[in-house]
Amino acid sequence: MPLFLLGGALVLGGCNAPTFGAFRGATVQGKDEFKLWVGMVIAGIIVAIIVWALIFWSIVRYRRRRSDEIPRQFHSSLLLEIVYTAVPIVIVGFIFYFTVVTENEVDAVSTHPAETIHAVAYRWGWRFIYQDGNGRSQGVIVQTGAEPALLAQSPNSPLYPRLVLPDHSTVRIVLTSPDVVHELYVPAFNFGRNALPGHPNVFDFTTTTTGIFQGHCAEYCGLYHAEMLFSVKVEAASQFQQWLTAQQSSQAQSGAAS
Numbered sequence: 001m002p003l004f005l006l007g008g009a010l011v012l013g014g015c016n017a018p019t020f021g022a023f024r025g026a027t028v029q030g031k032d033e034f035k036l037w038v039g040m041v042i043a044g045i046i047v048a049i050i051v052w053a054l055i056f057w058s059i060v061r062y063r064r065r066r067s068d069e070i071p072r073q074f075h076s077s078l079l080l081e082i083v084y085t086a087v088p089i090v091i092v093g094f095i096f097y098f099t100v101v102t103e104n105e106v107d108a109v110s111t112h113p114a115e116t117i118h119a120v121a122y123r124w125g126w127r128f129i130y131q132d133g134n135g136r137s138q139g140v141i142v143q144t145g146a147e148p149a150l151l152a153q154s155p156n157s158p159l160y161p162r163l164v165l166p167d168h169s170t171v172r173i174v175l176t177s178p179d180v181v182h183e184l185y186v187p188a189f190n191f192g193r194n195a196l197p198g199h200p201n202v203f204d205f206t207t208t209t210t211g212i213f214q215g216h217c218a219e220y221c222g223l224y225h226a227e228m229l230f231s232v233k234v235e236a237a238s239q240f241q242q243w244l245t246a247q248q249s250s251q252a253q254s255g256a257a258s
């Protein structure tokens, strides 16, 4: 418990606290994952310090001082064996408990999401389809994937698909694949999930931070896997509604024209 309190203090302690290679999380779920990560790393550091201190202590304390000196010889130590069995079990128990709690928070889905977006991962791109409150498609298809000829573009390039989300909202993503296994991965959200053929994966993003975040496929899926880039743009809810309305009317116009 002290380890996780220390971790929590570091997480809440402001922007200068170390992140140990993770992102602080631009969603509620991502922040939960970040807290779990920091708690585990700090617990690992404390264990490492104790182990290294004991190793160093025994090297120094029991070094050979005279050539004929032999340290006290004994066969086993029951107390020591109980301690070094019990302590790791307790540590694993803590890690298991906090992992289950965090996973449940991350996997929880709202009954009333602000938006439901179907994300389709395919060889080799992404399709984001927005739905209205009745579950009907709003017909807003935000770009299909990049052509493989676009190699070496930044993921923020408008040539790649962009998932636009309203800020401070809970958005449901229904992730599917028509061909092989892909993975929707957004590092800034500390989140990745497989796109499985025939098995939709449903999850929520509860946004907390506006900005543009990079995403990519994180499950090797074939020749142009590395081209399966996209970006996530989180913007104020009012801006998002304007964007959605503009998409709908341009969609309707192109529909009427063809």
Ligand SMILES: [Cu+2]
Residues within 6 Å of the ligand: 182, 183, 217, 218, 219, 220, 221, 222, 225, 226, 228
């Ligand atoms: Cu891939």
